[in-house]
Amino acid sequence: MVLHYPEVRYPNWELLCKAAQARGIRLTTWEPHRLQVHCTDGRVSGCYDGEPVRPEIILHRTVATFQGIVIPVLQLWASEGATVLNEPDAAYRSRDKLLTYLALHRARVPIVHTIAFVEPSEAAMRSLTDHRGAILKPAHGVRGEGIRTFRSTVELLATWADNPEQRTPVPFAREHYVAQPVVGGGGRDVRAFVVAGACVALMQRHAVAGEVRANLTLGATPTQLPIDHPAASTAVAALDACGLDYGGVDLIEDDDGTVRVLEVDAWAGFAGISAVTGEDVAGAILHLAMTRRGRGAAV
Ligand SMILES: Nc1ncnc2c1ncn2[C@@H]1O[C@H](COP(=O)(O)OP(=O)(O)O)[C@@H](O)[C@H]1O
Ligand SMILES: [Mg+2]
Known part of the structure; x- marks a missing residue:
């Protein structure tokens, strides 16, 4: 089902x-x-x-x-x-970027320096290195929506109050946000799809000119990456840290060449990465489902 x-x-x-x-x-x-x-x-x-x-x-x-x-x-x-497949609690936890980073940290998977908050403050932002700008993301954001970039954390703080939607409660709770340095100047990242402890598809995404977010829905150009690229093993470790059977992982390479995880998504779409890489991601997911339960059962 x-x-x-x-x-x-x-x-x-x-x-x-x-x-x-x-x-x-x-x-x-x-x-x-x-x-x-x-x-x-x-x-x-x-x-x-x-x-x-x-x-x-x-x-x-x-x-x-x-x-x-x-x-x-x-x-x-x-x-x-x-x-x-994909324990529901773990799937929902991975939708929250802060809870994802905490799980990754516990498993020693590299993450991007992050400050999480409901309201930002100068004191809280002080430690964020922002010489290439700062990025602000709603903790439950998807497909790049609601993300804003700033020249610095000073600008982030100065314009925070201009956006009343940042104070709008989602049911039962106000959304929290994560602020990060813009790694590598932005505009480029890696998307992996992991199934059953193996990276089955890997691609690089280049954002449109002037755009920091490299989401495909925002017009980024994808290219296949070899499956032995270092991002593949980081993505596998990230899925394991989040306790998920399959899902998408967004990664970014920092100036020192370390691959860091930006996001884990149990419900990531796989149509885009399947088209770019030619890999049968859907088949890998169904294969996992059937090996868990034995052939013949209706899914
Ligand atoms: N700290 C960062 N530095 C540089 N680029 C970033 C950073 N965080 C996000 N991005 C870019 O923005 C995109 C969307 O961010 P992400 O964390 O994946 O949120 P979403 O859930 O909206 O996809 C990423 O795929 C990446 O291209
Ligand atoms: Mg993403």
Whole structure:
């Protein structure tokens, strides 16, 4: 079973379907908002459209806004023996850039110097080296959205109050932010896709002129990198540190040539990197699902 909305970033679903067809696997789509948890004294069940159910194998993507139901339901099904790729708590934690950096730090995976805060202050920013500028990112941002760059942390602090959306509470909590030095001047990074402890696809991305963010959705130009590039092993270590079975990793090389992790994403799209590298990322994910549970089960 794939818990997702097929029409959201559709090419990824298309690739999963193609890979499934090639392997004789039947994929079923369930939509996240149709899940429920039924709780009674005697029993707690995960339900779909009101029916108590328990799929055999579960992949999830495009579920980011359904955390309150998705995590308990998937954990419940896992406790009843279902195979859930990408433990849901770990997947949601990796959506938070600060929690990702903390997990990476614990595992000694290189990260970029980061100050995390709800409100920035001069005192807090003092230690950030900003001679090539500073970058500010919402902790839960995706695809480069909400990211701003500044000539210095002084400019970051001076313009902070001009953006009231930075104070808008997301449900239950105000968003926190991460500030970092702009590494290597920006405009270039590496994207890896890791499945089951192996880097299966690796590419470099060059941003459009004048742009720091090298996200493909912002027009960056990708080129394939050899799979033995040092970024591959860092990406594998990052996925392991975050406790994930598969996902995308954004990395950046600093001036000393050290590859550092910018982001880990359990729900990263793989259509772009599959097209650039020719690698069958969807097939690798399905292969992992089937080896976890044995062939023949419906995913
Ligand atoms: N500290 C940094 N130095 C240089 N470039 C950066 C830095 N942080 C992010 N970027 C650029 O911005 C892009 C988006 O940042 P990222 O942390 O991956 O957030 P998002 O979740 O929005 O993709 C990266 O892919 C990279 O090209
Ligand atoms: Mg990114």
